[in-house]
Amino acid sequence: MPTTNDELPESGRKITVTEAVRLTTNWRTYLDDSECDFQTKAFLIPIASIKNLLAINPDAEGVRAYIGLNDADDAMSGKLVLVPVVDGEDVIFLPGSNGDPDVENDSNVYDRSQNCPPDCSTPNELNP
Structure with a gap:
């Protein structure tokens, strides 16, 4: 299994922990300064x-993550909607499906994410 950036494809490169801390600190600072309910x-x-x-999208070159809310009036009900991307385009319906947006078996969209807060890991450099 590759462990160094030289062994990984360009689009899958790791970043340093220092860079990750910088990025996440910037996000927390933005949230604090914005006085936004979304935290x-x-x-x-x-x-x-x-x-x-x-498994269903072996040709996907990426995953697009959309931010959503379970409840439009509750900024703490955040969710991620994950969609495979093939040839630069979202693939929201399974190949060969009827493309019915109300039928779960037609969907190629995923969300089983948990947001932090309230479901956070123990404190660390990224989650002080």
Whole structure:
């Protein structure tokens, strides 16, 4: 399994912990300064969602993550909507499906994410 950036494809390169801390600190500072009710710092994305997405979409070159809310009046009800991207385009319906937006078996859209807060890991450099 690759562990260094030289062993990874360009689009999958890691960043340093220092850069990750800088980025996440900037986000928290923005939230604090904006006085916005939306205070989500992070999302837990189950590996099963990623595996399922890749199993059904082996040609996907990426995943687009849209930010949504379970409740339009509750900024703490944040969710991520994950959509596979093929040839630069969102693939929201399964190949061969009827394309019915109300039928779960037609959907190629995933969300089993948990937002932080309230579901946060123990404090660390990224989550003080």
